[in-house]
Each structure stands twice: as C-alpha cells, then as structure tokens.
Amino acid sequence: MNVLRRINWVQVVAMLMLVAIGTTCIWSAGNAREAVFHGMWKANLQTAALGLAIYALLAWADYRKVLQWVSLPAYAGALVLLVAVLLLGSEIYGGKRWLWFFQPSEISKLCIIAFLAQVYGMKEPPAWLRSIGGFGLGCALFGVPALLVLMEPDLGTALALAPAFLVILLAGRIWRRGITVLLVAGALAAAALLGAVHEAERPGVTPDRRETILKYVPLKPHQLKRVKTFLYPDTDPAGAGYTIRQAMIAIGSGGFAGKGIGKGETNSLKYLPPSVSMNDFIFCVYAEETGFVGSLVLLSLFATLCVSCAWIAWGASDTRGRLFALGFATLLFAHVYVNVGMSVGLVPITGLPLPFISSGRTFLLTVMAGLGITQSISIHKEEET
Amino acid sequence: MKDEIDMPGGPACWIVAAGIMVGLLVLAVRLERVQIDSAADSRRRMAVQSERRVQTDAPRGRILARGGAVLAENRLAVSIAVNAESFQKRTWSDTAAKIREAIDAASAIVGRPSPVTDREIMRHLKQALARPLVVWRDIGPDELARFSEHELDLPGFVALEREERVYPNGSLAAHLVGYVGRDRAESVAGDEAFRYYDMEMRGRSGAEYYYDGYLRGVPGEKRLLVDARGFAHDETTIVEAKRGPDLELALDVGVQSVAEAQLAGHKGACVVMDAASGEILAFASAPAYNPNDFVPILRQAVYDGLSRDPAKPLLNRASGGTYAPGSTFKPLTALAAIHQGISPHFAYECIGYYQCGQMKIRCSRTWGHGPENVMTALRDSCNPYFCYLGAAVGTNAVIAAARAFGLGAKTGLDFPTDAAGVVPDDAWKREKYNERWFPGDLAQMSMGQGMLLATPLQMARVAGAIGTGLLATPRLIAGLPPEFSPVPFTETELGFVREGMRMVVAGGTGRKGAENVDAWVIGKTGTAEVGVGAGRRKNTWFIAYAETCAHGADGSPRRMTCPERRIAVAMVVENGESGGGTTAPKVCEVLKHVFGTLAPEQAEGGAQ
Numbered sequence: 001m002n003v004l005r006r007i008n009w010v011q012v013v014a015m016l017m018l019v020a021i022g023t024t025c026i027w028s029a030g031n032a033r034e035a036v037f038h039g040m041w042k043a044n045l046q047t048a049a050l051g052l053a054i055y056a057l058l059a060w061a062d063y064r065k066v067l068q069w070v071s072l073p074a075y076a077g078a079l080v081l082l083v084a085v086l087l088l089g090s091e092i093y094g095g096k097r098w099l100w101f102f103q104p105s106e107i108s109k110l111c112i113i114a115f116l117a118q119v120y121g122m123k124e125p126p127a128w129l130r131s132i133g134g135f136g137l138g139c140a141l142f143g144v145p146a147l148l149v150l151m152e153p154d155l156g157t158a159l160a161l162a163p164a165f166l167v168i169l170l171a172g173r174i175w176r177r178g179i180t181v182l183l184v185a186g187a188l189a190a191a192a193l194l195g196a197v198h199e200a201e202r203p204g205v206t207p208d209r210r211e212t213i214l215k216y217v218p219l220k221p222h223q224l225k226r227v228k229t230f231l232y233p234d235t236d237p238a239g240a241g242y243t244i245r246q247a248m249i250a251i252g253s254g255g256f257a258g259k260g261i262g263k264g265e266t267n268s269l270k271y272l273p274p275s276v277s278m279n280d281f282i283f284c285v286y287a288e289e290t291g292f293v294g295s296l297v298l299l300s301l302f303a304t305l306c307v308s309c310a311w312i313a314w315g316a317s318d319t320r321g322r323l324f325a326l327g328f329a330t331l332l333f334a335h336v337y338v339n340v341g342m343s344v345g346l347v348p349i350t351g352l353p354l355p356f357i358s359s360g361r362t363f364l365l366t367v368m369a370g371l372g373i374t375q376s377i378s379i380h381k382e383e384e385t
Numbered sequence: 386m387k388d389e390i391d392m393p394g395g396p397a398c399w400i401v402a403a404g405i406m407v408g409l410l411v412l413a414v415r416l417e418r419v420q421i422d423s424a425a426d427s428r429r430r431m432a433v434q435s436e437r438r439v440q441t442d443a444p445r446g447r448i449l450a451r452g453g454a455v456l457a458e459n460r461l462a463v464s465i466a467v468n469a470e471s472f473q474k475r476t477w478s479d480t481a482a483k484i485r486e487a488i489d490a491a492s493a494i495v496g497r498p499s500p501v502t503d504r505e506i507m508r509h510l511k512q513a514l515a516r517p518l519v520v521w522r523d524i525g526p527d528e529l530a531r532f533s534e535h536e537l538d539l540p541g542f543v544a545l546e547r548e549e550r551v552y553p554n555g556s557l558a559a560h561l562v563g564y565v566g567r568d569r570a571e572s573v574a575g576d577e578a579f580r581y582y583d584m585e586m587r588g589r590s591g592a593e594y595y596y597d598g599y600l601r602g603v604p605g606e607k608r609l610l611v612d613a614r615g616f617a618h619d620e621t622t623i624v625e626a627k628r629g630p631d632l633e634l635a636l637d638v639g640v641q642s643v644a645e646a647q648l649a650g651h652k653g654a655c656v657v658m659d660a661a662s663g664e665i666l667a668f669a670s671a672p673a674y675n676p677n678d679f680v681p682i683l684r685q686a687v688y689d690g691l692s693r694d695p696a697k698p699l700l701n702r703a704s705g706g707t708y709a710p711g712s713t714f715k716p717l718t719a720l721a722a723i724h725q726g727i728s729p730h731f732a733y734e735c736i737g738y739y740q741c742g743q744m745k746i747r748c749s750r751t752w753g754h755g756p757e758n759v760m761t762a763l764r765d766s767c768n769p770y771f772c773y774l775g776a777a778v779g780t781n782a783v784i785a786a787a788r789a790f791g792l793g794a795k796t797g798l799d800f801p802t803d804a805a806g807v808v809p810d811d812a813w814k815r816e817k818y819n820e821r822w823f824p825g826d827l828a829q830m831s832m833g834q835g836m837l838l839a840t841p842l843q844m845a846r847v848a849g850a851i852g853t854g855l856l857a858t859p860r861l862i863a864g865l866p867p868e869f870s871p872v873p874f875t876e877t878e879l880g881f882v883r884e885g886m887r888m889v890v891a892g893g894t895g896r897k898g899a900e901n902v903d904a905w906v907i908g909k910t911g912t913a914e915v916g917v918g919a920g921r922r923k924n925t926w927f928i929a930y931a932e933t934c935a936h937g938a939d940g941s942p943r944r945m946t947c948p949e950r951r952i953a954v955a956m957v958v959e960n961g962e963s964g965g966g967t968t969a970p971k972v973c974e975v976l977k978h979v980f981g982t983l984a985p986e987q988a989e990g991g992a993q
C-alpha cells in the first residue's frame with residue numbers, strides 16, 4: 001500500500017497521455033508518407049509497451065542500486081557504442097547516427113546523466129570532488145561523449161545535454177565559479193557566433209567581407225546555413241528556408257482549434273517534407289491538426305512531466321536521486337524547448353526529437369527508462385540503504 | 386527528509402522547475418503569436434501554394450430558328466485523358482516515361498495511336514500537372530466502347546466529356562448562324578487569375594459572334610488541391626457553370642431552304658424580311674460553307690480552300706456584299722421626283738437613249754419606249770425616263786430619297802456584318818476620286834448605276850418600306866419590339882410607285898413566275914452592269930414586296946386593309962442574264978413558299 005501511495009501518479013498519467021498523442025501524430029504523419037510508414041503508429045505502440053515494461057521494472061527496482069551498479073558500465077558502454085557508431089554506423093541524411101537498429105547517441109543521453117548523478121551524488125564525497133577537481137572531472141565525463149556525439153555530427157544531442165550537465169553541477173554545488181565561467185563563456189560564444197553570422201549574411205555585405213568574417217566562424221556549411229535561415233528566415237524560401245517556412249505555415253494555419261486530427265494539409269500534401277514530418281518537425285503536424293488549444297495541452301503535459309521530475313527531486317532522499325531527477329527534467333525540457341522552438345523559429349534548426357511525439361524507438365525507450373528511474377526515486381524515497 | 390540540511394540542491398529543484406515553466410511559457414507566447422495572430426496569414430500562404438483555381442466551361446446555348454428548328458447545338462465529345470498523379474516517380478523524366486508507357490499500352494486497347502508527343506507530356510508535367518492530359522480528343526463510339534471495357538486495366542485514364550458545337554443543318558443559313566472557335570478564356574469575376582482553364586468556345590462569325598455574350602453562359606469555378614510536387618489531390622466545385630440560354634432567331638427554315646435552293650449553283654444572296662416587324666426570315670448567301678468544318682478546330686487546309694476559292698464562300702453577300710442596285714433603285718428616283726412636284730403622269734418620250742452632255746445612255750429597248758409616265762417607266766424599266774427625272778429634280782433630291790430608304794448607312798441589324806454601301810455625292814466623289822460631281826453621275830445614279838452600292842439586306846428594306854411606308858430596322862431574333870422610321874413620302878406618292886411596281890410583276894419586266902403567287906406582289910427588276918471589257922458582267926436583281934391578299938371575282942389579287950403577312954424580298958444573282966429573266970422567277974419561288982400558289986385558272990385572271 002505504501003508503495004502505491006508513493007508512486008507519482010501524475011507522472012504516469014502525463015506519460016500515458018503523451019504516448020497516446022504521439023501515436024496519433026505518428027499515424028497522421030505516416031499516412032502522408034509511403035505505405036511503409038502507414039503502420040508506424042502500431043510500431044510506436046509496441047515500443048511504448050516495451051517502454052512501459054522497462055519503466056515499471058526500473059520504478060520497482062531501487063534506483064540507488066541501479067545507479068550504483070549499472071551507471072558506470074552503462075556510461076562505458078555508451079562510450080564504446082558512440083565510437084562504434086562512428087566506425088560502423090550507417091549514414092542517413094549525411095550523419096552517422098544509426099548502429100544497426102538503434103541510435104547510440106539517444107541512449108548515451110540517459111547514461112551520461114545517470115553516471116554524473118552517481119558520481120556527484122555519492123554519499124560521502126571527497127573534498128576535491130566539490131572543487132575544481134570535481135569540475136574538471138565533470139567536464140571530462142561530459143566532454144568526451146559530447147565530442148563523440150558532435151562528430152556524428154549530432155549538434156542537437158550535445159546541446160540538449162549541456163543544460164542537464166550544468167544543472168547537475170549546480171545542484172551538486174560543484175565549484176560554482178567554474179560553472180559561472182562556463183555559462184558566461186557559453187553565452188558569449190553563442191552571442192559572438194550569432195553576431196558574426198548575422199553580420200556576414202546581412203543583405204548587401206560584400207563577398208570579401210563575408211569570407212573574412214566566416215573564416216572565424218567554426219561552423220560546418222550545413223550548420224551555417226541553418227543559423228543563417230534562423231536569422232534571415234525569408235531569404236531562401238525554396239531552399240534552406242523551405243522547411244521552416246512550411247513549418248510556420250503548418251503551425252499557423254492550425255489556428256485556434258486546428259484542422260482536425262488527420263486533416264493537416266501541410267502534412268498530407270507533403271509541403272512539410274515527409275523526411276522530417278515524423279521526427280524533428282512532428283510538432284507541426286500536431287499543431288496544425290489541433291491548433292493552439294492542442295499546443296497548450298501538449299506544453300501543459302510536458303510541464304507536468306518536467307515539474308513532476310523536479311518535485312521528485314525535491315523530495316528525493318539522497319543527492320544522487322535528486323541530481324538524476326533534476327538532470328533528467330532538464331534534459332526533457334531542453335528537448336521540448338529546442339524542438340518546439342525550432343518549429344516556431346525561436347531556435348535554429350537542430351535535429352532533436354520531441355519526447356513521446358517523434359517517432360523513434362531508441363529515444364522513446366530512453367525517455368521512458370529515465371522516467372522509470374525518477375519514479376523509482378519517488379517510490380524509494382523513504383527507504384534507507 | 387531529515388538530512389535535507391546537508392543535502393545539496395534543494396533550492397535548485399525550485400529554480401529548475403521555475404526555469405522550465407518560464408521556458409515553456411516562452412514557447413506558449415510564441416505559439417499564441419504564430420497560431421492566433423498570424424493564423425490568417427498562414428492560411429493565405431497555404432492557399433497560395435496548394436490551391437489552384439480552374440475555370441470550368443459553361444455549355445453554350447443553342448441557336449434555334451423560328452418554331453424551334455435547331456441551327457446550332459452541342460454534342461458531347463468524349464476525350465480520354467490521363468492523370469499524372471497515378472504515375473508519380475521520383476524524377477519528372479521517369480514520370481514522363483511511365484506516362485508514355487501507359488499511353489502506348491492504352492493505344493493498343495483503344496486501337497488508335499495517340500498524337501501526344503514526349504515533349505507534350507513533359508510540358509504538361511511542367512505547366513498543367515494538376516490537370517488531366519488529353520490523350521485522344523473526341524473519340525468515336527467504338528473506341529469509347531473498347532476503352533470502357535478495359536477501363537479497369539488502365540488505371541489513371543479517365544474519359545472526359547466536353548461539349549462541342551455542331552450545326553445539324555450543315556450549311557443551312559451558314560453565314561447567318563456563323564461558327565465558333567476556341568480561345569483563351571476570359572477570367573470571370575474575382576481578382577486572382579485562373580491558374581487553369583479550358584480553351585473556351587467563342588463565336589467567331591455571324592449570330593454566334595454577335596450574340597456570343599448571350600450564348601456563352603457563365604463559366605464555373607473549381608478549386609484543385611495540389612501537393613508539394615503539384616499533383617492534384619482533391620477538387621471542389623466553387624461555382625457551378627451556368628449553361629448559356631438558347632437564342633431563337635426569326636429565321637424560317639422553310640423560307641431559308643427555298644431561298645438557298647434558288648441560289649444553288651449561283652453566286653448571290655437573298656434576304657427575306659417580315660416587313661411588318663423587320664424580322665429576317667431568310668438570309669441566304671451563296672456559295673456557302675459547312676460550319677461543321679470549323680469545329681472543333683478549323684484545319685488549315687479547309688480554311689485555305691475556302692479562302693482561296695474565287696467564288697468567295699466565306700463572304701456573306703446578304704449583308705456584306707455591296708452591289709450596284711441597278712434598276713431596283715428607280716422607284717426611289719421616281720419618289721424623289723413625285724415628291725418634288727413632278728406629276729406621275731408627266732409624259733416623257735423615250736427615244737432609245739438619253740443624251741447627257743457627251744454621254745449617251747442607252748435604253749434596254751434600243752428603238753425607245755415612246756412616251757412613258759412614272760408607272761409605265763417603272764414597268765418597262767426605262768433608263769432615259771429616270772435619267773430625265775433625276776436631272777429634273779437634281780442630285781440632292783435623289784440622294785435624299787436614297788438616304789430616306791436607308792441606303793449608304795448601316796441597317797442596324799443585330800449582326801456583325803452590316804455594310805453601309807455607298808450613296809455618292811459631290812463631297813464623297815472629291816474625297817474618293819478627287820473629281821467633281823458631273824451631270825453624268827446624276828444620270829447614272831438615277832438608274833441605280835455608277836458609284837451607288839447597296840447590299841441585298843438594304844434593298845429588302847427598301848422594298849418593305851415602299852410597301853408599308855415604314856423603314857424597318859432588320860432583326861435577327863424573334864420577339865424584339867419592332868423599330869420603324871417612316872419614310873418622308875406620303876401614301877399617295879408611294880401609291881404611284883407601288884402601282885408602277887405592281888405593273889412590273891403583272892406584265893412588265895418582272896412578270897416571269899409572278900403570275901401564280903397567291904399574294905399581292907409588287908417588285909422591281911434590276912440588271913446592273915459591272916466591270917468593263919472582258920470582265921463585263923451583269924448582276925441581276927429582283928426586289929419585291931408581297932402581302933396576303935383577297936381575291937376579286939376573277940381571282941385577281943386585291944389589297945386588304947390589314948394583310949396578315951407583309952414580306953419584303955431582295956435577291957441578287959451575280960453574272961445573271963437579266964433581273965426579270967434570272968432573278969424574278971427565283972424570288973417568286975420564295976414568295977410561293979410563303980404565300981402559296983394560285984390555281985392556274987386564278988393565275989390567268991391575276992396576270993391580267
């Protein structure tokens with residue numbers, strides 16, 4: 001009885017509703033594509049069922065033991081897989097993200113957070129861990145896999161992980177000065193980058209000046225194009241700006257109440273490129289069909305999910321649980337913010353899935369596993385080990 | 386919770402939660418902007434990229450003759466077309482190849498090779514992707530049957546129905562009815578242009594042209610929903626096309642057929658007008674053409690044949706052919722003279738010619754008619770008499786009479802071809818030939834020769850106006866309120882001329898054929914000489930006015946106070962023998978059709 005009372009039911013309900021919404025969106029987006037994708041929603045349900053099993057298992061298991069015994073091998077395994085995908089991965093759309101049937105970078109998100117929580121949440125941490133030494137260790141633990149992910153290249157995953165990493169360091173009170181420096185440096189770097197691209201791509205700039213500026217901008221051509229499209233969305237409506245333009249049309253034409261489920265025209269008439277409509281831009285499909293009302297419902301569900309994680313963190317009985325829950329809440333939020341943000345032109349386009357909604361087995365399982373661990377933190381908060 | 390004090394990250398939980406809420410709030414605000422504030426703009430942008438306006442053809446109204454006989458109608462032409470969306474491939478050239486393949490397969494089934502070329506397929510994909518590509522236009526019933534039988538084996542192919550003009554009576558009244566062609570559609574209401582339209586049926590000549598706007602109806606509008614590549618997905622009818630109304634002409638198919646039969650083998654024209662209303666009962670021009678050759682497309686060879694034919698079948702002689710009216714003009718000279726105070730009984734001795742300065746104008750009877758008055762001069766068509774009359778009253782009086790009868794001006798017929806002809810005067814001659822007006826010109830004009838030109842339509846009006854005293858505006862369509870202008874001559878003055886013209890048919894130059902028309906007929910022959918030397922020809926005229934009559938004890942026609950029918954006829958036959966010999970009998974055949982034939986014994990009485 002105690003266990004049932006300690007279960008965070010809000011989280012369970014929000015999660016199941018998100019699975020339902022996601023399956024509907026995948027059904028709608030898949031119908032607009034080739035026949036192979038028409039049954040994708042069933043696959044999503046199967047994956048969700050598997051995810052639920054994993055969720056239940058991890059919720060039932062004591063997260064302390066899981067983190068203690070599994071996080072290190074998981075982290076190491078993730079590193080191996082990230083190296084393997086670079087060597088053996090199959091190339092799709094110009095990136096090596098797939099190893100056989102899954103995406104190692106998605107799994108690594110959870111492994112990194114779990115291991116960081118395990119390291120900084122240990123019961124009697126040595127003094128060096130709270131000072132510059134710990135900071136350095138954290139940078140290394142985060143930096144190495146982030147670098148590997150960046151090499152795929154998967155900028156989105158690296159960017160989504162960074163806030164979670166910072167939150168874990170912050171909440172774990174690890175050398176605040178370093179974190180401040182990191183934050184300021186990151187903000188400055190981002191501002192400098194955007195400023196430089198803004199200046200270089202400004203209409204009317206001479207090619208010479210553009211070349212000179214871009215020499216100092218460490219972006220790959222396709223990344224540069226995305227930043228440029230973000231800053232000047234109307235410059236190339238048929239080319240680089242096409243997807244974001246269609247995304248805005250889709251979301252905007254949904255209006256207040258939407259066009260009805262399965263009736264999104266931008267999607268069904270393939271104006272929204274089918275290659276992204278089920279993954280990175282699935283929010284457009286959803287927003288077009290359900291309108292502003294639907295968007296608010298979805299954001300509320302994500303808010304519920306994230307806040308439930310924060311709530312669990314606050315009530316956690318040890319640091320490791322708290323750090324994990326906070327890190328995972330931040331990870332979830334980063335995905336939602338970047339994904340929805342890029343669909344509405346707030347954030348440059350980076351390939352990042354929307355949790356529960358985008359079709360992607362690896363990520364769905366990863367998210368459900370993470371939530372399972374937070375649920376376990378809620379269930380096992382009174383127990384001492 | 387007891388070790389919360391030494392457990393780090395308590396405030397962090399609140400900070401993270403607050404941060405997440407703020408972030409999601411930012412997204413919500415942004416979504417409000419996108420989905421509420423600019424929703425209309427996004428919908429418009431969506432419509433611009435995914436909607437195509439298509440104009441749909443309105444069936445054209447029929448053209449009917451009096452009593453409902455069909456002169457022009459539509460038939461359903463079936464075309465077989467292919468929809469590109471059934472053959473989508475990754476590249477356009479693959480799609481085109483796939484379509485080609487399908488067309489070839491279908492050719493084998495339909496049994497006719499398709500005229501569609503690879504280039505046309507490619508062009509269709511680029512320009513009109515969302516619409517069906519017509520593979521066979523206007524297929525026959527056998528081919529359609531084969532297609533329908535195998536339709537299931539031919540996915541992507543559809544049979545399209547379209548209306549095509551057809552003229553069931555062929556060349557009957559061809560010049561009057563006219564013909565249609567196809568042309569770019571004019572956009573109907575709405576500011577955005579149509580993306581697609583069918584080539585619309587458009588009147589090119591005749592009543593089809595003049596009443597084009599009436600017959601055409603109102604095109605409809607469809608909206609095609611197209612996907613990102615441009616393939617059609619769905620279509621909605623926004624406005625249903627409205628069929629054009631039928632046009633009922635005053636034309637009488639019976640009279641028209643007789644008139645055409647009389648002109649068969651000749652070049653010439655005949656206009657039969659209801660003098661009481663101005664309605665055109667027959668409007669024949671020979672030779673004619675078959676307007677069915679003009680639809681759906683006028684083939685170059687056919688057009689070349691018609692336009693190079695020396696007989697000029699495309700020329701509408703009835704209202705567009707201008708001829709010297711010859712002696713048919715003489716009643717107007719007579720009227721001018723009587724109106725000026727010259728007595729109709731004034732006698733002038735015809736000695737076989739009229740001396741006008743250096744010029745000698747000959748009479749048809751070389752030894753002269755002897756003394757003539759207006760009536761007998763009309764009966765005998767005596768040239769010197771009318772030359773004399775003209776000289777006696779002067780140019781202006783003759784011109785005034787000609788103008789009073791509508792010569793030298795458009796008739797106001799509701800028809801594209803309405804030649805004004807020429808009533809020459811001093812100013813006109815100076816303008817045209819840089820020469821002053823000579824007395825010889827007046828003499829020529831007085832007998833309908835020289836520079837005077839009139840159309841058969843105008844002369845039919847003249848005949849009608851002499852008969853009724855009212856110059857009617859001719860009308861192609863039935864039931865319009867009639868329009869008249871009274872001629873400025875008294876009934877008495879007109880009476881003398883009618884008497885002379887009555888004598889023409891009762892024993893004068895126009896007696897041939899007139900004797901057994903069951904009507905009171907007056908007429909005037911005309912033989913206009915044109916050209917010089919080897920090109921010298923005679924255009925032979927007959928104009929007549931006839932009305933329903935009572936019969937005297939001897940069977941002779943008597944005028945009634947309120948005749949049931951009043952008919953005016955003018956006919957010209959090019960290269961004829963003489964007005965009385967060639968044309969008058971033909972006109973009488975037409976009149977016989979209208980009024981019926983007298984029994985021979987009655988005819989005998991009437992001839993006297």
